[in-house]
Amino acid sequence: MLKKERQALILKEISLHNKVLLTDLSERFDVSEDTVRRDLQELADAKQLIKVRGGALSKSYQTYAFRGKNIYAYKEKTLIAQKALGLLKDGMLVLIGGGSTNVELARILPPELKVTFLTNSLPTALMLSEHQESEVIFIGGHLSKASKITIGGDVIHLLREIRPDLCFLGVNGIDPSEGVTDSDWEVVRVKKSMLKAAGKVILLTISEKLNSTQKIKICDLADADLLITELDPTDTRLEAYRSHINIL
Amino acid sequence: MLKKERQALILKEISLHNKVLLTDLSERFDVSEDTVRRDLQELADAKQLIKVRGGALSKSYQTYAFRGKNIYAYKEKTLIAQKALGLLKDGMLVLIGGGSTNVELARILPPELKVTFLTNSLPTALMLSEHQESEVIFIGGHLSKASKITIGGDVIHLLREIRPDLCFLGVNGIDPSEGVTDSDWEVVRVKKSMLKAAGKVILLTISEKLNSTQKIKICDLADADLLITELDPTDTRLEAYRSHINIL
DNA sequence: AAAAAAATTGCAAGATTTTGCAGAGATTTG
DNA sequence: CAAATCTCTGCAAAATCTTGCAATTTTTTT
Numbered sequence: 001m002l003k004k005e006r007q008a009l010i011l012k013e014i015s016l017h018n019k020v021l022l023t024d025l026s027e028r029f030d031v032s033e034d035t036v037r038r039d040l041q042e043l044a045d046a047k048q049l050i051k052v053r054g055g056a057l058s059k060s061y062q063t064y065a066f067r068g069k070n071i072y073a074y075k076e077k078t079l080i081a082q083k084a085l086g087l088l089k090d091g092m093l094v095l096i097g098g099g100s101t102n103v104e105l106a107r108i109l110p111p112e113l114k115v116t117f118l119t120n121s122l123p124t125a126l127m128l129s130e131h132q133e134s135e136v137i138f139i140g141g142h143l144s145k146a147s148k149i150t151i152g153g154d155v156i157h158l159l160r161e162i163r164p165d166l167c168f169l170g171v172n173g174i175d176p177s178e179g180v181t182d183s184d185w186e187v188v189r190v191k192k193s194m195l196k197a198a199g200k201v202i203l204l205t206i207s208e209k210l211n212s213t214q215k216i217k218i219c220d221l222a223d224a225d226l227l228i229t230e231l232d233p234t235d236t237r238l239e240a241y242r243s244h245i246n247i248l
Numbered sequence: 249m250l251k252k253e254r255q256a257l258i259l260k261e262i263s264l265h266n267k268v269l270l271t272d273l274s275e276r277f278d279v280s281e282d283t284v285r286r287d288l289q290e291l292a293d294a295k296q297l298i299k300v301r302g303g304a305l306s307k308s309y310q311t312y313a314f315r316g317k318n319i320y321a322y323k324e325k326t327l328i329a330q331k332a333l334g335l336l337k338d339g340m341l342v343l344i345g346g347g348s349t350n351v352e353l354a355r356i357l358p359p360e361l362k363v364t365f366l367t368n369s370l371p372t373a374l375m376l377s378e379h380q381e382s383e384v385i386f387i388g389g390h391l392s393k394a395s396k397i398t399i400g401g402d403v404i405h406l407l408r409e410i411r412p413d414l415c416f417l418g419v420n421g422i423d424p425s426e427g428v429t430d431s432d433w434e435v436v437r438v439k440k441s442m443l444k445a446a447g448k449v450i451l452l453t454i455s456e457k458l459n460s461t462q463k464i465k466i467c468d469l470a471d472a473d474l475l476i477t478e479l480d481p482t483d484t485r486l487e488a489y490r491s492h493i494n495i496l
Numbered sequence: 497a498a499a500a501a502a503a504t505t506g507c508a509a510g511a512t513t514t515t516g517c518a519g520a521g522a523t524t525t526g
Numbered sequence: 527c528a529a530a531t532c533t534c535t536g537c538a539a540a541a542t543c544t545t546g547c548a549a550t551t552t553t554t555t556t
Contacts, residue, residue, distance in 0.1 A: 003503090003504070003505095015380075016380075017359075018380075019250065019253055021250070022542080023541095031505075031506085032505070032506050032507080033506095033542085034505075034506065034507080034543095035504080035505060035506075037542090037543075037544095038504085038505085050252070052250050052251065052252035052253070053250070053251060053252070053513070053514080053541090053542065053543080054250050054251070054514095054541080054542065055250055057250065057252060057253055057256070061252070061253070061256040122370055122373055122374050122377070122386075123374075125370055125391060126370050126371075126374070126396065128391070129370070129391055129393040129396055130393070131393075132393070135390070135391075136390075136391035136393070137388070137389065137390055137391065138370075138386070138388045138389060138390075138391050138398050139388045140385070140386045140387045140388025140389065140398070140402075140406070141385065141386060141388065142383070142384075142385055142386075143373060143376070143377055143383075143384035143385065143386050145377040145378070145379075145380070145384070148374065148377055150386050150388070154388075158388070251513090251514070251515095270532080279515075279516085280515070280516050280517080281516095281532090282515075282516065282517080282533095282534095283514080283515060283516075285532090285533075285534090286514085286515085301523070301524080301531090301532060301533080302531080302532065497556100498555100498556085499554100499555080499556075500553100500554080500555070500556085501552100501553080501554070501555080502551105502552080502553070502554085503550105503551080503552070503553085504549105504550080504551070504552085505548100505549085505550075505551090506547105506548095506549085506550100507546105507547090507548090507549100508545100508546095508547095509544100509545090509546100510543105510544085510545090511542105511543080511544075511545100512541105512542080512543070512544090513540105513541080513542070513543085514539105514540085514541070514542085515538100515539085515540080515541090516537105516538095516539090516540105517536105517537090517538095518535100518536095518537095519534100519535090519536100520533100520534085520535085521532105521533080521534075521535095522531100522532080522533070522534090523530105523531080523532070523533085524529105524530085524531075524532085525528100525529085525530080525531090526527105526528095526529090526530100
């Protein structure tokens with residue numbers, strides 16, 4: 001049995017059952033546990049799974065195991081959310097997407113703010129629902145399990161019929177020349193629709209994601225109106241972006 | 249069972265119920281209580297939960313402390329969910345509403361089940377999204393902050409256009425003569441529509457809610473097809489219901 | 497096609513981690 | 527305060543990991 005073949009099967013097994021055991025795999029492939037261990041180590045190095053004692057887990061477990069680190073970036077996200085707050089005025093219709101930064105924004109909303117929010121993200125909606133004064137409308141559709149947002153034709157169709165004042169978009173990849181990018185085709189389609197619908201598009205991202213590129217393009221920087229990071233707008237890391245987009 | 253896997257599941261459980269018990273976990277994972285204790289200790293050291301005598305609490309527990317009662321009844325709800333599971337078959341279109349019993353049902357779904365779920369409940373949808381094989385469609389609309397479900401014309405309109413095989417409805421008040429009742433006008437409207445849409449309606453409730461009545465009527469017992477509680481179907485407390493509806 | 501280089505694999509010895517258990521100690525409950 | 531429940535500690539067995547190494551296979555170079 002070839003190494004690549006084994007590793008492909010391991011990934012398949014992981015995607016199916018969310019976990020694999022060293023002993024199982026060793027027996028199944030009829031190789032030593034050391035070999036499997038090395039396979040898992042390689043896949044873990046390639047960020048394809050999480051290696052743990054005795055086997056490996058799907059990356060989907062990371063959500064829970066990784067919480068500690070998320071709390072690390074949490075300060076930055078709060079800062080971003082603080083800046084974004086200033087753009088909100090009573091009576092607005094605001095489109096807000098998924099991602100932890102948007103959830104953070106939803107969390108720190110002033111309680112007396114009277115805004116109508118439109119969202120397709122379950123976590124964002126749940127957080128928004130804590131705010132008495134604001135109205136929340138959820139955009140229904142097919143649920144994407146990884147990102148916890150709705151996607152598909154229904155979402156896009158609805159987005160064609162509204163004209164929100166603002167759109168808060170969390171970004172996954174952003175680069176001065178490549179623009180805003182993401183890795184999932186369906187998610188990109190929805191984000192494009194959100195962009196198109198909104199009067200003003202605000203990109204939210206932590207500096208860690210600057211100069212990173214994903215597989216699929218959403219838009220150029222110039223297609224959005226404002227970029228918010230946790231950095232000071234004059235920070236040198238934002239230099240290359242300044243000519244394409246306003247920065248807060 | 250892998251250690252990390254256990255710990256991830258513990259965190260998941262905590263995020264859902266805000267609490268875990270040592271004895272429960274020990275039994276569920278089939279490991280000694282000492283092991284679970286050590287797991288909880290580690291997670292507590294990592295600031296991921298709050299260790300207390302006999303178990304652990306969510307870090308956000310303080311804010312939700314008043315929900316203690318709901319959390320308490322969670323064993324009964326698991327039992328109900330177990331019974332409901334038997335009704336699900338591959339390929340079905342299933343309408344599932346909000347409430348902690350439905351969330352519990354979503355949680356214990358067998359991973360290989362291939363069902364298309366329709367829901368208007370954020371917590372239910374979030375839980376369903378953990379299941380690889382099942383498809384989830386969220387019914388968009390106005391978000392009711394108290395119940396975390398969507399309500400209003402859009403929801404009702406969509407419900408008119410579908411014919412699900414089953415509908416799982418959590419109930420708030422149920423009484424042999426008064427039928428099924430609820431306290432919120434908009435929620436009642438949506439539940440009525442769900443009833444009307446579905447081929448077969450299954451009512452889920454813990455026995456605590458038997459013989460209680462809320463302000464607004466949803467339907468008579470005879471309008472639903474099956475009642476599931478945590479009690480044995482022959483229990484005397486269900487006596488008065490037996491002539492109106494099938495009981496599981 | 498032969499030689500050299502690189503990658504893969506299994507093995508063994510020793511280190512480390514995990515786990516259940518027993519007994520002593522602490523806390524809660526009625 | 528006495529019983530019940532939970533916690534803590536140390537310990538030993540089992541499982542898992544690490545490292546170095548040698549045998550084998552595959553790939554590259556000459």
